[in-house]
Amino acid sequence: MGSFKGLDFLHIDDLLSEEEIMVRTMTRDFVSDAVMPVIEDAYENAYFPRDLIGQVGELGMLGANLPEKYGCAGLGPVAYGLICQELERGDSGLRSFVSVQGSLAMWPIFAYGTEEQKMKWLPGMAKGELIGCFGLTEPDHGSDPGGMITRAKKDGNEWVLNGAKMWITNGTIADVAVVWAQTDDKIQGFLVEKGMKGFTAPEQKRKFSLRASVTSELVFDDVRVPEANRLPGVAGLKGPLGCLTQARYGIAWGGIGAAMACFDEALQYTKGREQFGKPLAGFQLMQQNFAEMLTEITKAQLVAWRLGKLKEDGKIRPQHVSFAKRNNIKMALDVARTCRDMLGANGITAEYQAMRHMCNLESVYTYEGTHNIHTLILGQDVTGIAAFG
Numbered sequence: 133m134g135s136f137k138g139l140d141f142l143h144i145d146d147l148l149s150e151e152e153i154m155v156r157t158m159t160r161d162f163v164s165d166a167v168m169p170v171i172e173d174a175y176e177n178a179y180f181p182r183d184l185i186g187q188v189g190e191l192g193m194l195g196a197n198l199p200e201k202y203g204c205a206g207l208g209p210v211a212y213g214l215i216c217q218e219l220e221r222g223d224s225g226l227r228s229f230v231s232v233q234g235s236l237a238m239w240p241i242f243a244y245g246t247e248e249q250k251m252k253w254l255p256g257m258a259k260g261e262l263i264g265c266f267g268l269t270e271p272d273h274g275s276d277p278g279g280m281i282t283r284a285k286k287d288g289n290e291w292v293l294n295g296a297k298m299w300i301t302n303g304t305i306a307d308v309a310v311v312w313a314q315t316d317d318k319i320q321g322f323l324v325e326k327g328m329k330g331f332t333a334p335e336q337k338r339k340f341s342l343r344a345s346v347t348s349e350l351v352f353d354d355v356r357v358p359e360a361n362r363l364p365g366v367a368g369l370k371g372p373l374g375c376l377t378q379a380r381y382g383i384a385w386g387g388i389g390a391a392m393a394c395f396d397e398a399l400q401y402t403k404g405r406e407q408f409g410k411p412l413a414g415f416q417l418m419q420q421n422f423a424e425m426l427t428e429i430t431k432a433q434l435v436a437w438r439l440g441k442l443k444e445d446g447k448i449r450p451q452h453v454s455f456a457k458r459n460n461i462k463m464a465l466d467v468a469r470t471c472r473d474m475l476g477a478n479g480i481t482a483e484y485q486a487m488r489h490m491c492n493l494e495s496v497y498t499y500e501g502t503h504n505i506h507t508l509i510l511g512q513d514v515t516g517i518a519a520f521g
């Protein structure tokens with residue numbers, strides 16, 4: 133399959149290092165060669181193409197920004213962002229897998245875990261031999277995770293876990309779940325291993341969005357978790373929220389990839405299809421769409437690049453990440469909807485990408501903090517007044 137070209141109207145490539153361009157090219161080629169041939173079938177038939185896991189592991193994309201000491205690639209933030217962008221050009225489900233594995237499962241083990249926990253899990257997770265998931269959301273507590281009901285009670289040298297999590301990416305296929313639970317001493321994180329007695333992870337079916345991704349419930353019925361599986365480095369809601377800042381960072385980049393895929397498809401399509409005796413791309417209304425989309429994608433690229441530099445310089449704040457997630461995912465969803473329309477009836481079929489991306493982006497708009505929640509985070513930052521409750 134021919135390589136994808138991407139969009140670079142303002143020569144943003146000039147801002148990237150050789151290594152960053154190399155990582156992007158490698159990921160782009162991988163998506164063209166290994167993802168595009170399988171994704172349509174996976175989406176239609178609602179399964180995650182698990183053969184890709186070993187491949188993304190081998191290419192160093194899992195926990196790509198974590199240190200080499202733990203078998204990871206040790207890449208910088210921009211290179212990691214470009215990986216997310218290119219993977220989401222293929223499908224948000226694949227980028228979700230990589231975000232959850234790297235930012236939501238490996239990162240908390242790295243940031244809050246003991247050396248023993250890191251050595252036990254991180255090298256295998258980097259290779260894709262072990263899979264992780266992240267359990268924060270509950271059936272009755274999504275935007276407000278601080279109200280969680282799941283509880284861990286200390287009993288000797290063990291913790292007894294009871295409760296349930298919902299909408300958990302990778303849950304059913306995970307070897308380890310990073311689970312956040314209320315304790316007598318604030319919210320704490322636990323590594324719940326597949327096979328622990330009383331722990332089940334049934335898959336949630338009948339989704340119209342992220343069909344090529346595993347989404348699951350996690351159920352804990354008196355699960356006994358050893359003290360050695362508690363993450364000792366953090367207590368309180370800031371623990372899971374810190375992980376979300378890592379994952380939201382990658383998602384802000386990912387949306388650009390989905391938008392570029394839709395833009396490219398709509399351009400090829402409207403140049404090739406004639407109505408009223410000339411190519412659709414030759415009509416002013418179509419060109420207005422392209423001008424708007426080009427502008428918004430380019431603005432999102434600059435936001436993502438700047439976010440990467442702030443992260444690199446240690447100046448990034450969670451509110452910067454909210455700004456980028458909010459802007460870039462709304463942009464991507466708008467682009468996907470516009471492109472779906474530009475393809476006419478063909479735009480509703482699985483043969484084209486726009487509707488798949490559009491449906492996926494509805495989830496991305498909701499998860500990792502809904503659009504509304506990021507609006508309120510920015511509102512609080514500007515005014516100093518929290519308007520959540």
Ligand code: TGC
Pocket residue numbers: 227228229231232266268269274275276277278301368369370371373374375376377379450499500501502505509520
């Ligand atoms: P609040 O009182 O504001 O904060 C509690 C403590 O946390 C600190 N904090 C953060 N730390 C790091 N990163 C962040 N983004 C942080 N936001 C807040 C804060 O400083 C405070 O620390 P301390 O030391 O004072 O205790 O908490 P709140 O209860 O008022 O909640 C604020 C709110 C609403 C913004 C937060 O709850 C929120 O972000 N809600 C959205 C929930 C969410 O995003 N869930 C995502 C679940 S995971 C997921 O969707 C994965 S999808 C993955 C995929 O498939 O790709």
Ligand code: FAD
Pocket residue numbers: 232265266267268269271272273274275276298299300301302342347495498499500501502503504505508519520521
């Ligand atoms: P709610 O919080 O009930 O929100 C419903 C609506 O109300 C939204 O529009 C929201 O913006 C709005 N709203 C809520 N509060 C306010 C307010 N104060 N002011 C104004 N509007 C408000 N979670 C995990 O822990 N791990 C995962 O791996 C994971 N993967 C996911 C995968 C998929 C495919 C999906 C769809 C979700 C996933 N989630 C995961 C859960 C996700 O993070 C939550 O769905 C999200 O945080 C929103 O919570 P909710 O669905 O309960 O919606």
